[in-house]
Amino acid sequence: MKSLERELRSWQPRRPSATLKHRLFGFSRLFRPAWVFGPLAPAMACALLTLAVYNSGNSSHSPQNGPMLSMVLSNPVYAVCESEKSRKCENDWSAAIFDWTSHASLTSSIAPFSR
Amino acid sequence: MEFDWEKLYSRKAAELILYGRALGLSHGEAEDVLQETFLTLTQLEQLPSQPDHYCIRSFRNRALNYKRSLWRRLTREMEALAGSHWFEKSNEDSVEGMQTAAVDCLAALPQEQRETIVLKIWHRCTFEEIGELLDISPNTAAGRYRYGLQKLKIQLKGENYERERDEIARKGIAFLAAAPAFGDA
Numbered sequence: 210m211k212s213l214e215r216e217l218r219s220w221q222p223r224r225p226s227a228t229l230k231h232r233l234f235g236f237s238r239l240f241r242p243a244w245v246f247g248p249l250a251p252a253m254a255c256a257l258l259t260l261a262v263y264n265s266g267n268s269s270h271s272p273q274n275g276p277m278l279s280m281v282l283s284n285p286v287y288a289v290c291e292s293e294k295s296r297k298c299e300n301d302w303s304a305a306i307f308d309w310t311s312h313a314s315l316t317s318s319i320a321p322f323s324r
Numbered sequence: 325m326e327f328d329w330e331k332l333y334s335r336k337a338a339e340l341i342l343y344g345r346a347l348g349l350s351h352g353e354a355e356d357v358l359q360e361t362f363l364t365l366t367q368l369e370q371l372p373s374q375p376d377h378y379c380i381r382s383f384r385n386r387a388l389n390y391k392r393s394l395w396r397r398l399t400r401e402m403e404a405l406a407g408s409h410w411f412e413k414s415n416e417d418s419v420e421g422m423q424t425a426a427v428d429c430l431a432a433l434p435q436e437q438r439e440t441i442v443l444k445i446w447h448r449c450t451f452e453e454i455g456e457l458l459d460i461s462p463n464t465a466a467g468r469y470r471y472g473l474q475k476l477k478i479q480l481k482g483e484n485y486e487r488e489r490d491e492i493a494r495k496g497i498a499f500l501a502a503a504p505a506f507g508d509a
Contacts, residue, residue, distance in 0.1 A: 213473065213476070213477050213480070214445060214473070216422075217426065217441075217445050217446075218445050218446070220411045220412075220414075220419075220423060220426075221338065221411060221412040222338040222339055222341060222342035222410065222411055222412070222446055223338065223341060223342070223351065223409060223410055223411055223412055224337065224338045224341070224412065225337050225338065225341050225354075225355045225358060226355065229337075229355055229358065229359055230330075230333065230334075230337070232359065233330075233333065233359060233362050233363065233366070234329075234330045234333070
């Protein structure tokens with residue numbers, strides 16, 4: 210029995226095709242997110258921050274947001290104060306949704322209730 | 325530290341393909357299941373405590389699900405008729421003949437005996453590990469293995485005996501054909 214076991218063990222099982230390994234590891238190794246985005250993450254964060262600062266500086270609604278943004282970044286407590294202070298109509302959902310109901314003029318020619 | 329699945333693949337791929345064959349898949353299907361298994365393994369967030377065993381178990385579950393489809397069963401039977409081999413081809417004719425005979429014998433065994441033999445011989449699992457994988461006791465696993473191997477041995481012996489008998493007969497006929505006729509002497 211032992212000799213049969215040895216004989217069987219000596220046989221090499223048929224290997225899968227080489228393309229399968231390539232499909233599994235060849236591609237994924239090159240484009241693994243950790244590999245690609247790992248070194249780029251700080252640069253991307255800086256770019257995003259710069260864009261955010263410039264965009265807020267150009268905004269017509271809040272010309273003084275640039276210094277405010279840097280202050281908010283240095284101390285998160287200011288973020289809460291700032292969000293409360295800068296609450297305006299365009300960010301107020303209830304006003305935005307129900308505003309049209311306050312106006313009497315309707316664009317439709319059909320009467321709202323047929324009698 | 326990240327686990328090297330590629331290394332595990334290099335080590336286990338051929339054995340897993342063979343296990344897939346033992347579970348009744350064709351070579352192509354076993355490759356598909358292998359690909360699915362490793363795709364899932366490489367995306368695991370938490371590393372299993374025993375990656376080798378987890379890999380075999382995962383492969384087995386997928387293989388059993390995979391072979392349920394009727395269409396796949398038909399293509400598998402077509403491939404079986406085409407005589408696809410289970411092992412790397414040997415240079416020696418005698419070994420290749422024995423491999424063919426062994427594959428025929430293995431294919432004729434019940435699946436539970438066949439997979440136990442493959443796990444024990446080519447995956448080098450212990451009976452405890454096989455029992456854990458198949459949800460059976462180690463003694464049952466050992467019984468299946470011994471019973472299956474015994475049948476394999478008997479059939480291979482019969483196969484060898486027939487081959488040797490054919491060989492002797494062939495040599496005898498060749499000798500007689502080469503010998504001069506009585507009248508010529």
